[in-house]
Amino acid sequence: MEGGGIACSEAARWLRAQFREPPRVALVCGSGLGALAEELTEAKAIDYRDIPHFPRSTVQGHAGRLVVGRLGSAPCAVLQGRFHLYEGHAPSQVVIPIRTMALLGVHTLVLTNAAGSLRPELSPGHLLVIRDHIDLAGLAGRSPLVGPNDDRFGPRFPPMVDAYDPALRRLALALAPKELRARSGVYVGVGGPSYETPAECRYLRRVGAHAVGERGRGLGRGSSKLTQIQPQTSSELPQIQPQTSSELPQIWP
Ligand SMILES: O=P(O)(O)O[C@@H]1C[C@H](O)[C@@H](CO)O1
Numbered sequence: 258m259e260g261g262g263i264a265c266s267e268a269a270r271w272l273r274a275q276f277r278e279p280p281r282v283a284l285v286c287g288s289g290l291g292a293l294a295e296e297l298t299e300a301k302a303i304d305y306r307d308i309p310h311f312p313r314s315t316v317q318g319h320a321g322r323l324v325v326g327r328l329g330s331a332p333c334a335v336l337q338g339r340f341h342l343y344e345g346h347a348p349s350q351v352v353i354p355i356r357t358m359a360l361l362g363v364h365t366l367v368l369t370n371a372a373g374s375l376r377p378e379l380s381p382g383h384l385l386v387i388r389d390h391i392d393l394a395g396l397a398g399r400s401p402l403v404g405p406n407d408d409r410f411g412p413r414f415p416p417m418v419d420a421y422d423p424a425l426r427r428l429a430l431a432l433a434p435k436e437l438r439a440r441s442g443v444y445v446g447v448g449g450p451s452y453e454t455p456a457e458c459r460y461l462r463r464v465g466a467h468a469v470g471e472r473g474r475g476l477g478r479g480s481s482k483l484t485q486i487q488p489q490t491s492s493e494l495p496q497i498q499p500q501t502s503s504e505l506p507q508i509w510p
């Protein structure tokens with residue numbers, strides 16, 4: 258499977274013929290969050306396997322389906338399932354759905370996922386509105402941006418200040434139901450699929466992360482990412498020793 262611009266152009270051309278109205282907003286559903294598609298009206302669903310060049314979803318809780326309809330008055334696409342490097346996809350394949358959405362005319366992207374907490378204040382069921390990230394795989398050169406640059410998707414050297422749109426972040430924090438205790442923080446993307454050892458959790462906390470998960474990716478401005486803390490994984494995290502947590506910096510601005 259080809260992962261570059263030609264694949265995305267062909268996928269976008271095929272999809273344009275399927276829908277009366279192209280989406281302007283896209284929501285990517287992480288593990289267990291696919292039910293968001295039920296909010297759409299006038300919905301039409303297409304399996305990823307029917308879309309040219311789309312990778313296949315292999316993870317439980319990721320239906321592998323694109324649903325396009327209206328959310329309120331906005332033409333919206335819900336992607337039920339995202340792709341992870343640990344499934345064996347190349348970085349260039351993982352971004353095919355996002356780049357395809359951009360070519361269809363999507364200007365606002367909301368990414369959601371499930372992650373593990375690295376902080377005692379962040380408990381299962383809480384919501385982290387991501388304000389910045391540490392992309393460990395990308396820092397090591399496993400980035401979808403490696404290789405010839407396709408200027409349709411951004412410049413060769415994309416600035417990463419405000420990678421997540423500040424206005425969308427403020428909106429998410431203001432609108433989140435109180436019981437989710439929504440806060441903004443830093444997400445660290447790792448390769449997976451093994452969860453982190455206690456030493457790795459201590460390391461990731463010390464470099465400034467609040468939550469950890471297998472990375473996903475947006476496209477510059479106009480994107481926002483919401484992480485829901487998953488119960489079983491964070492309960493597997495090591496107990497944070499009192500002396501360690503007192504060394505932690507104050508995290509919530
Ligand atoms: O797609 P997301 O990031 O929501 O899924 C998370 C990460 C792994 O794929 C899975 C493991 O718990 O949950």
Ligand SMILES: Nc1nc2[nH]cnc2c(=O)[nH]1
Binds near residue numbers: 471487
């Ligand atoms: N790497 C990682 N991914 C997750 N996805 C959900 N919880 C976790 C976690 O604790 N670690």
